[in-house]
Amino acid sequence: MKQFDLAVVGSGAGLMVLEEALNQGLRCAIVEESKFGGTCLTKGCIPSKMLVYPADFIREAQRSRRFGVDVGTPSIDWDTISTRMWEQINFHQTIEKNLEKIPNLTIYKGRGSFTSPDSMVVRYPDGSEEHFRAEKFVIAAGARSFVPAIAGLEDVGYLTSETFFGPGFPHKPWDSLVIVGSGAISAEFAHIFSAFGTKVTIVARSGRILSKEEEEISQFVTRQLERWGIRVLTNSVPVLAQRKGSTKYLTVKNRVTGEETTVPCQEILIASGVRSNADRLCVDKAGVAVDEKGWIQTNLYLETSQQNIWALGDINGKYQFRHKANHEAQILMENLFSGGEKKEVNYHSVPWTIFTHPQVSRVGMTEAELKEKGIPYKAAKNYYSEVVGGRAMGYREGDDDNGFVKMLVGENKSILGVHIVGPQSSVLLQPFVYLMNAGYRCRRKLETASNAQEIEGLRILCPHLGSYAPINDSMIIHPSLNELTAWVFEKLG
Secondary structure (H helix, E strand, C coil), X not given: CEEEEEEEECCCCHHHHHHHHHHXXXXXXXXXXXXXXXXXXXXXXXXXXXXXXXXXXXXXXXXXXXXXXXXXXXXXXXXXXXXXXXXXXXXXXXXHHHHHCCXXXXXXXXXXXXXXXXXXXXXXXXXXXXXXXXXXXXXXXXXEECCCCCECHHHHCCECHHHHCCCCCCCCCCCEEEEECCCHHHHHHHHHHHHCCCEEEXXXXXXXXXXXXXXXXXXXXXXXXXXXXXXXXXXXXXXXXXXXXXXXXXXXXXXXXXXXXXXXXXXXXXXXXXXXXXXXXXXXXHCCCXXXXXXXXXXXXXXXXXXXXXXXXXXXXXXXXXHHHHHHXXXXXXXXXXXXXCCCCCCCCCCEEECCCCCEEXXXXXXXXHHHHCCCCEXXXXXXXXXXXXXHCCCCCCCCCCCEEEEEECHXXXXXXXXXXCCCHHHHHHHHHHHHHCXXXXXXXXXXXXXXXXXXXXXXXXXXXXXXXXXXXXXXXXXXXXXXXXXXXHHHC
């Protein structure tokens, strides 16, 4: 049985830890059941943005008359759009080929599951299996789509994000699509296919879509989606799927009125959340604790209940974004290999963007959360139409698509939450993430310090002031243009 210093399960952000371990000269193993690169590269945020950008362009073209440009009705070259998307996904082949060249690395292309805290079996599609041992394990095996129980669904057939970016990818945009779910994936796919001419219906179990966002932003996005012809059915649960010829039918029941509605469509996309992959790894045999929903429990050092096993990324159930996983990987790399004092993961200012139309971006708490916690705050809003840049883009006071920024500020001018809905909201939000990580109050104290001794004392407490350290310490919304400016510092050497 082979023995390794470190084994990484999952090839998304886990590859960052693996790379550093190999640089340290350790004997390593990587276990991956699917394509290399993880969810983001192969079935998530990267390929979806190859579809979002053309959809954004179509929407901007459709509203261009407002500022004096009529580009007519855009025509869609689906083959070109698809080719660009598959080029991104197919980068997994390059990753795998590069890994195969590394001498101290063994690649296991199959499903791994623990047999003890320091051993694992890998089962292959042909039924064969291999066993190995490792002194340390890093679990970065992610999550998979949650598919609710709907009568007839398995017989009728459906897509998830996994199968959409795989064998279920359409040869052309569907004529009609029903999306079950009301979160980020649902809103993004609704925007994409509606822009490409598909008749889209969203089935939302909750009373509003994007229910984790500010209620006024949720309502704003709903109005915009409906403006583009998207049908939004809230408080609705799917109860029956049927097929007649080439048409699928999904019957949904309103949870409030009990009324049932049957929606015809060409395809059904399930986007109703994700579930942990921990069950597939048999983590109980390794003594790794999970919560009531199956997510691996980790502390602020990414340690699990088993002292030689760590977990990061989607599988720990905390803020399931690639930039969060990247941050965790950076922390874990330092804790495992630097030999210094352990660092904690910082979840204080986790940003994200929902790339629907309009974009929705957020960092920090909502107004409802502040009220629930009894935290004193002040709120302010500013609309795109209130600045020249927004007016130049065609936004006017009273327009139904006039987006805004909502700022929530606490005592001592601390930033508690920032919420933006509108064009390029991901770029507009990122500076606030840096500010929330910068210890900016130290700067004000420095400016008002009365003597050299006081200034020197403050510099010791705030050594990062005036440097790019707060940028390095922040999560950069992925994938966004913020990565262009944030990652330039890595090239300084």
